[in-house]
Amino acid sequence: MVDLALRMLLHDRLRFFITVSGVAFAVNLILSQVGLFFGLISNSSVIVRNIPAEIWVTSKNTPNVDFAQAFPEAYVQRVRSIPGVQRADNLIVTFLNIHLPNGATEGTVTYAVEDFQAWNLPWKLESGDIRDLRRGNFMFTDASAVRRIGAFQAGDYREVSGVRMRYAGRSLGATSFTTTPVSFMDYRLAQRMNSNLLEGNTTYILVKAAPGANIQALKAEIQRRLPHNDVYTRNEWAKRSDDYWIKNTGIGLNAYLTVALGILVGVVIVAQTLYTSTMEHIKEFGTVKAIGGSNADIYRLLGRQALVAAVLGFAIGALLTLAMEPGVAAIGLRLILPAPVWFSVALGTVFMCLLSAGVSFRKVANIDPGLVFRS
């Protein structure tokens, strides 16, 4: 079979290159922006999603996991007494200051529980033994903090909020949306270091449900017994934390605008090049009609050209995005692109290119085959 659509495309290689480049650029723009968006947002709730607590109790109207507010730690006893609760523990999240060797001070968002292993905190260690946190003034800080607080390793000392602390090790993957370093220390130590706020107080209660327990019913019962607190399932709480940053920082709007811009660029470039190509080949399309071809034959031809541009453009755009990953990681960011995103962008690219070809469809629908008789 003679593939006239492809041959026409390849006959003018510069135009073909421009078309495919336009699609690839649009795909790369969309994938990188969506990937960065997911990467940033995942930072805001990565800890919530890694703690095996089905239910979180927070103070009233806490906006996100990092901006914790205190409430009496004894409330945990009420939760423990509820049937269906397998385990409930207090969790303190508080800001402390690390004094750096260069004289600067850097904040750290610190997570403190009594039993780190029970709550899978931190879930990945680069060095050290998490049990050391119970032995005194020890802390873990995430390895990603190097960009903010400089090099550190297990055994180093730092002054943290006026207390001389020793690093027991480094965790991996524990991040915050604001890139503030994440640290871990013993629950009672954290209370002492921020005693004005935390003496006798906690900031969260983590709840693990008994096997087979109805999570929604358990949540409702905890809410009934702690009417001055908020109670969330893990997904609700993670989403609340994510939504806070999406709505309050403009990152969501920025992502939407960039995706829209990518689509616009793609549509305009593909539509423009396909339309110009159609106009240049108008006599050929007229010939197709004169020898008995129908509008549908020409639509198929243009549709195939759009499809080829979409498939090649997507492949190149996707490869460019993957090639960006090491560079993005080098500046402390992540591209997170789940399979549904790849699938949606691929489908969207095909749709975008076919939509662009639609402009040319209108033109060829009105071609007069008699034009082939004109010189």
Add this chain to the structure above:
Amino acid sequence: MPVLEASDIVKEYQEGRNRTRILHGVSLTVEPGEVVALEGPSGSGKTTLLQILGCILSPTEGRVKVNGEPADLSDASALAELRKRHIGFVFQQFNLFPSLNALENVQYALQVKGHRGRGLKEEARRWIEAMELSDRAHYLPRDLSGGQKQRVAIARAMAGNPAALLADEPTANLDSQVGTQVLQLFRSLATDHGRGVLIVTHDPKVRDIADRVLRIRDGLIHA
């Protein structure tokens, strides 16, 4: 049965507020195996008549039959179907697909006409050979001479075995010697293959191969 039959064809164009009549009730037939030359000065309506006979243009009044089938002049897709099955065109400007080689130009025409499979390639090759273009089968149109291009165009027009061949000034862009060779091809297509051939032309050499010469002037045919 005539391969082309036009009866009382009238064609008018709207130009601003005025209606201009190009054809004033023209009738003609082309029989199988016959070469008919249609001559006339510029603006006489000969290309308009060719387009109407080729089911590309609908007349204002009149009837057209192609290979015995009446053309439904109000239905564009029915006209396209008639063109596909019964008519081959040869144009003054050749109108080959520049991105396809000679053989593929013929193959593509067969594809449009609904041919598929191995037979398609064989038929295309047969017509390329018939036009003595075997050694140029894989050349792109830009690498062919004017005469070779026109022979590819004739092969493309003949592919699918249409009953009628309509040619619009087929020798206008060719030198005298090549033009004569091309006209001989038309003659043999009519004689050897039984096609009805209508050639619209200014070229007096066409008379040498034509069975009949019709002259059109001011929208009327004068035999």
